[in-house]
Amino acid sequence: MSDAPPPIRVLVCDDQALVRTGYVTIFSAQPDMEVVGEAENGHAAVQATRQLRPDVVVMDIRMPLLDGIEATRRLAGPDAVAPPKVLVVTTFNVDAYVYDALRAGASGFLLKDSPPAELVGAVRTVARGEALLAPAVTRHLIGHFAERLRPADTSRRAGEDVVSLLTVRELEALRLIAEGLSNAEIAAAMFIAPETVKTYVSRILTKLGLRDRVQAVVLAYRTGLVSDTP
Incomplete structure (x- = not known):
């Protein structure tokens, strides 16, 4: 069997x-x-x-x-x-x-x-x-549409909600996710173990009620947590 x-x-x-x-x-x-x-x-x-x-x-x-x-x-x-x-x-x-x-x-x-x-x-x-998300084009792709991703009447409040729910390190991880970095690259950038990155990602998704990393990237750009400039 x-x-x-x-x-x-x-x-x-x-x-x-x-x-x-x-x-x-x-x-x-x-x-x-x-x-x-x-x-x-x-x-x-x-x-x-x-x-x-x-x-x-x-x-x-x-x-x-x-x-x-x-x-x-x-x-x-x-x-x-x-x-x-x-x-x-x-x-x-x-x-x-x-x-x-x-x-x-x-x-x-x-x-x-x-x-x-x-x-x-x-x-x-x-x-x-x-x-x-294809890392080589994530920033270019979503950054290119950054203005249409941020409705003026909701982005500020949504951004404040995200900041209040996440810790400083979780916010840092979210920004790196939105830039298209892999878990290994995030681990290197934050000087932490890949397993810790997985924990951060899981907490971010749970706290923000998101299904996956794609939704996390979309939210990060919609709320202005990441810049649309290269």
């Missing part, structure tokens, strides 16, 4: 057949993954997800009928029941709505030109319940 965990069930959603075929080939070659379905638009992805119950949906953004943002909101938004993890795979220079997808409930994003090993690793990361 095998003690191996069940494979990660993956649904691939992209309007380009060639891209879907490439993803399916990559994921099917992994011993810990199983591709349970494909979808060519967001509407089909929503239907397939509700029928097939994948663990992770690999989601494109620009698609006909229903785009990846709205599909993500329906699958993983605040009103979703038993939501899957959604990994948005996007072309950064084209898709100006990556932030909207993250806010809609995505567990992270990756660039379409990422190597296959990074794509596979990203699926494993979100399947574990961790959020994935």
Whole structure:
């Protein structure tokens, strides 16, 4: 009797057949993954997800009928029941709505030109319940949309609430998370052990009622806790 965990069930959603075929080939070659379905638009992805119950949906953004943002909101938004993890795979220079997808409930994003090993690793990361932000573009991406992230009537109060709930060290960790640093990089920057970083992250999410690191990044920028300047 095998003690191996069940494979990660993956649904691939992209309007380009060639891209879907490439993803399916990559994921099917992994011993810990199983591709349970494909979808060519967001509407089909929503239907397939509700029928097939994948663990992770690999989601494109620009698609006909229903785009990846709205599909993500329906699958993983605040009103979703038993939501899957959604990994948005996007072309950064084209898709100006990556932030909207993250806010809609995505567990992270990756660039379409990422190597296959990074794509596979990203699926494993979100399947574990961790959020994935591509560190090289996190500051650029969210900083670029910083003004639209901060409604003037709510940001100051929200920022005050965050400051009052978190300790000084937790606030420092939150700022580093928002800059796209990994746990190892945060540990080095704060001169603490990686295990301590994990504890800080868990406390931050619990205190602020957040689901994952993506929501923590969004909140940090919306409340002005981090600067939008490089």
